[in-house]
Amino acid sequence: MLRKILSACSALPLLFPHLAMAASDADLAKISAEIQQLKQSYEARIQALEARLQQAESTAKAAQSTAAKADEKASQVAAAPQPAVSSGANAFNPGISLILSGTYANLSQDPDKYRITGFIPGGEIGPGKRGFSLAESELGVYANIDPNFYGGLNLAMASDNSVSVEEAFIQTIGLSQGFTLKAGRFFSGIGYLNEQHAHVWDFADNPLAYQAFLGTQLGQDGVQVKWLAPTETFLELGAEVGRGANFPGTDRNKNGAGSGAVFGHVGGDVGGDVGVSHSWRAGLSYLRTRPQSREYDETNLAGGAVKNAFSGSSKLWIGDFVWKWAPEGNTANTSFKLQGEYFRRQEDGRLTYDTESTARLDSYSSSQSGGYLQGVYQFLPRWRVGLRRDQLDTGNVDYGLNNASLARPAYRPSKNSLMFDYNPSEFSRIRLQVAQDKSRQGVTDNQLFLQYQMSLGAHGAHQF
Amino acid sequence: MNILMKLLIALMLFGATLSASAAVNVLACEPEWGALAQELGGEKVSIYTATTALQDPHRIQARPSLIARARAADLLVCTGSELEIGWLPILLRQSSNANIQPGKPGYFEAANYVRKLEIPTRLDRSEGDVHPGGNPHIQTDPRNFLPVADALAQRLAQLDPSNAAFYAARHQGFVARWKAALQGWEAQAAPLKGISIVVQHKGFPYLENWLGLREVAALEPKPGVEANSGYLAEVLAQLQRQPAKMVIRAAYNDGRASEWLAEHAKLAIVVLPFTVGADAQSKDLFGLFDDTVQRLLGALK
Numbered sequence: 224m225l226r227k228i229l230s231a232c233s234a235l236p237l238l239f240p241h242l243a244m245a246a247s248d249a250d251l252a253k254i255s256a257e258i259q260q261l262k263q264s265y266e267a268r269i270q271a272l273e274a275r276l277q278q279a280e281s282t283a284k285a286a287q288s289t290a291a292k293a294d295e296k297a298s299q300v301a302a303a304p305q306p307a308v309s310s311g312a313n314a315f316n317p318g319i320s321l322i323l324s325g326t327y328a329n330l331s332q333d334p335d336k337y338r339i340t341g342f343i344p345g346g347e348i349g350p351g352k353r354g355f356s357l358a359e360s361e362l363g364v365y366a367n368i369d370p371n372f373y374g375g376l377n378l379a380m381a382s383d384n385s386v387s388v389e390e391a392f393i394q395t396i397g398l399s400q401g402f403t404l405k406a407g408r409f410f411s412g413i414g415y416l417n418e419q420h421a422h423v424w425d426f427a428d429n430p431l432a433y434q435a436f437l438g439t440q441l442g443q444d445g446v447q448v449k450w451l452a453p454t455e456t457f458l459e460l461g462a463e464v465g466r467g468a469n470f471p472g473t474d475r476n477k478n479g480a481g482s483g484a485v486f487g488h489v490g491g492d493v494g495g496d497v498g499v500s501h502s503w504r505a506g507l508s509y510l511r512t513r514p515q516s517r518e519y520d521e522t523n524l525a526g527g528a529v530k531n532a533f534s535g536s537s538k539l540w541i542g543d544f545v546w547k548w549a550p551e552g553n554t555a556n557t558s559f560k561l562q563g564e565y566f567r568r569q570e571d572g573r574l575t576y577d578t579e580s581t582a583r584l585d586s587y588s589s590s591q592s593g594g595y596l597q598g599v600y601q602f603l604p605r606w607r608v609g610l611r612r613d614q615l616d617t618g619n620v621d622y623g624l625n626n627a628s629l630a631r632p633a634y635r636p637s638k639n640s641l642m643f644d645y646n647p648s649e650f651s652r653i654r655l656q657v658a659q660d661k662s663r664q665g666v667t668d669n670q671l672f673l674q675y676q677m678s679l680g681a682h683g684a685h686q687f
Numbered sequence: 688m689n690i691l692m693k694l695l696i697a698l699m700l701f702g703a704t705l706s707a708s709a710a711v712n713v714l715a716c717e718p719e720w721g722a723l724a725q726e727l728g729g730e731k732v733s734i735y736t737a738t739t740a741l742q743d744p745h746r747i748q749a750r751p752s753l754i755a756r757a758r759a760a761d762l763l764v765c766t767g768s769e770l771e772i773g774w775l776p777i778l779l780r781q782s783s784n785a786n787i788q789p790g791k792p793g794y795f796e797a798a799n800y801v802r803k804l805e806i807p808t809r810l811d812r813s814e815g816d817v818h819p820g821g822n823p824h825i826q827t828d829p830r831n832f833l834p835v836a837d838a839l840a841q842r843l844a845q846l847d848p849s850n851a852a853f854y855a856a857r858h859q860g861f862v863a864r865w866k867a868a869l870q871g872w873e874a875q876a877a878p879l880k881g882i883s884i885v886v887q888h889k890g891f892p893y894l895e896n897w898l899g900l901r902e903v904a905a906l907e908p909k910p911g912v913e914a915n916s917g918y919l920a921e922v923l924a925q926l927q928r929q930p931a932k933m934v935i936r937a938a939y940n941d942g943r944a945s946e947w948l949a950e951h952a953k954l955a956i957v958v959l960p961f962t963v964g965a966d967a968q969s970k971d972l973f974g975l976f977d978d979t980v981q982r983l984l985g986a987l988k
Contacts, residue, residue: 370790373780397785401758451758451783457751490751499739502750547748551741554748556941604913604941648912649746649773650812679812682769684777687749 346438535572815909
């Protein structure tokens with residue numbers, strides 16, 4: 224309104240031109256000065272008023288928003304009394320989980336003489352001890368370290384009172400662009416079963432192929448990078464470099480990496496959004512290690528015990544798949560899981576026969592393969608039954624000159640296992656497993672395992 | 688190996704250049720939160736629901752498809768209160784997605800915004816599958832959707848400020864329709880007040896609290912623990928002294944125990960949808976409670 228008056232004032236000379244014409248020049252100047260004064264004073268007043276208005280408006284707004292906040296707070300207090308966060312020294316303790324496991328094994332053959340015919344032994348192989356024994360107990364401590372890292376330690380306590388560090392790693396949390404970096408000691412991401420802890424296996428032991436090619440399970444000291452593709456279909460690629468100290472590699476006194484691995488996994492649900500009943504994952508992995516003087520015990524053609532050592536390169540390919548079914552994707556009552564992996568290993572290098580006396584060094588090459596197929600069916604809410612078939616192929620082995628002293632059996636080690644388990648809750652499992660193990664040529668080992676596996680402490684989430 | 692590494696790097700670079708779509712990508716842990724996000728976000732959100740009404744939300748696996756969806760999500764909307772403890776932590780870790788980690792704006796737990804019931808006084812696994820934060824099945828009381836909707840609308844506006852006015856308007860519309868619907872349901876359900884019921888799983892305290900139903904027995908001796916025949920006989924004996932009208936279970940529950948009891952104790956069986964998508968009527972949140980109330984009333988006849 225003030226603006227209107229002002230513009231009206233400044234328009235006065237225009238409205239009354241005859242007045243201006245009649246007035247003298249001096250008068251005109253006087254009037255114009257007066258008008259100018261008037262204009263300035265109004266302008267100042269308007270500015271002051273505008274400023275006051277603005278101030279009033281902003282105070283009102285602030286008051287309104289405080290009121291809204293108070294309102295919101297009040298409703299929150301009414302609706303959701305915030306749970307009291309426990310404080311004190313233990314408030315930031317990590318999640319601790321303990322796996323307790325015990326086994327009774329009845330083996331018709333001596334486990335101390337266990338061999339997989341035609342395969343160079345390494346790592347921990349065999350069905351374990353006869354009679355009662357404590358199976359591996361695991362103590363895991365995991366937590367977020369800070370907003371950037373997650374980390375944990377998993378100790379395995381064996382029945383002979385030895386403790387080993389199974390995992391001790393740190394990994395990034397949501398790095399960016401789908402990358403995850405992991406460093407420390409961890410189970411390699413190759414294959415399907417390799418990353419899984421013993422207490423999540425569906426059978427009491429790992430498949431023969433894992434024992435023959437990876438010494439049961441490959442742990443790495445090193446770094447891993449994984450990348451998850453921004454696609455609707457699950458696609459994960461990973462690479463690892465590590466010390467390579469474990470079978471099929473050996474520890475080395477050298478800079479650089481002793482092993483390298485790359486792997487890729489794809490997966491999804493069959494039929495997209497509606498096909499929630501089926502899900503699957505498949506992968507391909509490649510592991511290369513450079514063992515140096517990898518020693519092992521062998522029996523020569525004359526029946527004498529010798530020690531041999533291999534140096535060279537070991538390349539392993541693994542193809543894996545798993546398919547899971549549950550009606551409507553509800554695993555509470557019935558479910559089925561089919562999984563299989565195929566291994567192919569190529570080793571080239573030099574082998575020293577009888578390191579302790581003859582010490583004959585010559586070329587060595589082998590090309591061997593094997594795999595397993597298993598199905599586990601949950602037929603009632605807490606009951607499962609599983610069947611596994613293991614099959615290995617000794618393939619081609621060439622010891623060069625040492626062919627004269629070492630056997631090259633053409634044998635296909637195999638094993639059939641049948642397991643039943645009862646899971647009173649998701650934290651406890653009792654398992655019966657019977658197996659017919661033909662790992663050793665000409666010998667059948669009939670095995671029976673009775674086992675419990677219980678987990679207590681933090682609720683661990685399991686991988687697919 | 689060199690070729691493989693090159694291929695790997697090339698693929699990674701290719702993937703990194705793929706840009707995300709414009710809409711807010713929401714990964715809902717349970718169908719009810721997917722439906723709520725749809726109500727509030729309309730066409731500005733793209734929703735993927737991790738589980739269905741026919742799955743037991745306690746027993747979900749971190750399937751590869753879920754990991755892939757979590758990777759692309761801008762906002763994760765879950766129940767919380769440890770309902771998803773068996774699968775969500777691994778999903779979050781494997782997703783490599785910084786935006787949806789706990790504490791970030793992209794991580795939303797509905798149970799944080801409502802008053803929880805059955806907060807255990809004793810935390811021990813011998814008590815069965817107890818949730819330290821209280822019973823997580825908050826979606827069976829429609830009143831709980833109001834505070835959750837307030838918080839979720841704010842969260843959407845925070846993540847997508849350019850559409851803040853749009854979310855606010857949809858939120859306002861939803862609240863008005865929801866309050867009207869609530870009055871309708873409460874009027875219809877008046878005859879249910881004080882009715883004695885048996886539940887299969889302790890999944891309905893919020894529903895009972897809303898409608899004034901009286902839970903006299905549960906078919907699980909402890910939460911998540913399957914009933915054996917001895918326990919069922921005990922419940923049956925108890926019902927003879929203290930009769931109930933109906934036995935209630937969620938659509939995903941196995942029906943055997945409730946059918947056995949219904950037959951022996953002459954109870955009506957009510958299969959409640961429990962969440963959106965369990966049956967033809969429960970296609971959205973409004974349908975979910977229309978159907979829930981109708982099914983409960985049906986058992987009174």
